Amino acid sequence: MATRLVIDGGSPLRGEVQVSAAKNAALPALCAALLTSEPVILDNVPGLADVATTRLLLERLGAEISSDRGGGTEVRVGRLTSHEAPYELVSTMRASVLVLGPLLARAGVARVALPGGCAIGVRPIDQHLKGFQKLGADIAIQNGYVEARSSRLKGARITTDLVTVTGTENLMMAAVLAEGTTVLENAAREPEVADLARLLVAMGARIDGAGTERIEIQGVPEIGGARHRIIPDRIEAGTLLVAGAITGGDVTITGAAPRHLTATLAKLEECGATISVAGDRVRCQGRERPQAADVITSPFPGFPTDMQAQFMALLGLADGLSKITETIFENRFMHAAELNRMGARIETEGSTAVVRGVPAYQGAPVMATDLRASASLVLAGLAARGTTTVSRVYHLDRGYERLEVRLQSLGASIRRLR
Ligand code: EPZ
Numbered sequence: 474m475a476t477r478l479v480i481d482g483g484s485p486l487r488g489e490v491q492v493s494a495a496k497n498a499a500l501p502a503l504c505a506a507l508l509t510s511e512p513v514i515l516d517n518v519p520g521l522a523d524v525a526t527t528r529l530l531l532e533r534l535g536a537e538i539s540s541d542r543g544g545g546t547e548v549r550v551g552r553l554t555s556h557e558a559p560y561e562l563v564s565t566m567r568a569s570v571l572v573l574g575p576l577l578a579r580a581g582v583a584r585v586a587l588p589g590g591c592a593i594g595v596r597p598i599d600q601h602l603k604g605f606q607k608l609g610a611d612i613a614i615q616n617g618y619v620e621a622r623s624s625r626l627k628g629a630r631i632t633t634d635l636v637t638v639t640g641t642e643n644l645m646m647a648a649v650l651a652e653g654t655t656v657l658e659n660a661a662r663e664p665e666v667a668d669l670a671r672l673l674v675a676m677g678a679r680i681d682g683a684g685t686e687r688i689e690i691q692g693v694p695e696i697g698g699a700r701h702r703i704i705p706d707r708i709e710a711g712t713l714l715v716a717g718a719i720t721g722g723d724v725t726i727t728g729a730a731p732r733h734l735t736a737t738l739a740k741l742e743e744c745g746a747t748i749s750v751a752g753d754r755v756r757c758q759g760r761e762r763p764q765a766a767d768v769i770t771s772p773f774p775g776f777p778t779d780m781q782a783q784f785m786a787l788l789g790l791a792d793g794l795s796k797i798t799e800t801i802f803e804n805r806f807m808h809a810a811e812l813n814r815m816g817a818r819i820e821t822e823g824s825t826a827v828v829r830g831v832p833a834y835q836g837a838p839v840m841a842t843d844l845r846a847s848a849s850l851v852l853a854g855l856a857a858r859g860t861t862t863v864s865r866v867y868h869l870d871r872g873y874e875r876l877e878v879r880l881q882s883l884g885a886s887i888r889r890l891r
Contacts, residue, residue, distance in 0.1 A: 485723070486884050489725045491726070512698045526565055570585060628691075630658065636659060648692060662685060666684065710730075724756070736775055737776070783852055796827055834853050847869040
């Protein structure tokens with residue numbers, strides 16, 4: 474029997490818990506080390522399955538990775554021994570595509586498996602490829618691989634047709650070593666993009682405007698190493714706060730970045746939770762029953778799509794009717810059917826879900842379908858009457874570092890069965 478989580482629900486969570494470093498900042502930061510032959514030290518890389526996959530991929534490309542005495546992870550790519558990101562790795566983690574920009578910039582050649590679709594959507598990378606072509610690269614798709622070549626990338630003005638997080642990160646990393654200036658318009662403003670720019674600037678890159686929709690990068694011949702602390706994970710933080718709200722508990726997260734959480738905190742307040750912020754601490758006091766609220770996902774600083782599933786679990790218990798509109802991914806309601814197995818009343822149609830709140834969930838065996846869906850099932854299980862068993866937990870481990878241990882520290886009755 475595969476690993477699963479068993480949860481006895483019904484107890485309000487209470488206490489304090491530390492937030493980990495952000496998965497979606499750690500992955501591009503690790504890939505940025507490909508841009509230099511000098512060591513890049515990342516102070517707080519989280520212990521996640523996706524990080525392990527990225528380490529494997531970087532080692533395939535020639536990286537030497539070690540942990541230093543301070544607990545930091547040192548990545549040194551003294552020499553690239555390969556330019557290929559193989560299908561067997563890219564198919565397990567689409568963020569592997571983030572090696573394309575650095576390889577093209579440093580070596581002028583890259584062969585990266587085209588990531589296929591995933592549970593939440595088709596997720597093409599056309600905007601990444603169009604951007605690289607604008608920087609002067611020759612791009613071909615052959616046998617399921619992106620073949621990219623360029624003697625030296627040249628700065629250009631790139632306006633993506635839509636806001637793409639890893640697209641912005643990939644193009645920004647490529648432009649760092651390009652000849653001349655690149656301007657990225659309609660860039661993603663996510664905190665993870667700004668954190669990557671902070672690392673690249675520490676390595677010697679020249680970047681202005683990261684965190685806004687217009688980023689300017691002046692190419693330099695080469696960059697060096699740096700030491701960098703990765704930002705806290707705003708999605709893990711949001712998930713832990715919802716755990717407090719959905720159980721009617723009182724949870725404080727520490728080591729967070731509240732300015733990255735504004736939309737999530739505002740929505741929690743709309744659902745009736747009491748939120749207080751002090752420095753890097755955020756406290757969430759849930760109420761007997763959440764209030765209904767409508768949710769529309771959008772790029773940062775809007776409401777994060779990566780919190781949509783967790784809020785669906787919360788709103789499933791609300792007093793009233795809520796409407797959730799998913800604008801980023803075309804197939805991100807897989808958790809709805811599983812929540813309905815626990816007694817929720819959720820109807821989905823296209824990009825809209827109508828959630829009629831019920832007084833309580835019943836424990837049930839449920840199956841995770843993707844990373845954030847698995848978190849929503851764990852949250853529902855914490856609130857449910859009886860026992861919930863969540864299977865396919867490998868989805869959860871991709872983006873949460875020992876979530877059950879953090880929840881246990883808040884009083885949850887949750888255990889991992891192998
Ligand atoms: C990043 O994915 C995150 N992953 C996702 O988190 C997150 O959901 C997403 O941004 C949106 O916030 C990482 O950072 C590793 P996009 P990314 O490119 O960059 C379409 C999680 O749970 N699109 O911003 O792949 C795309 O299909 C994960 O931690 C194109 O059409 O997302 C989507 O509909 C899940 N062409 C939309 O744009 C492109 O070339 C936004 O995608 C690129 C994207």
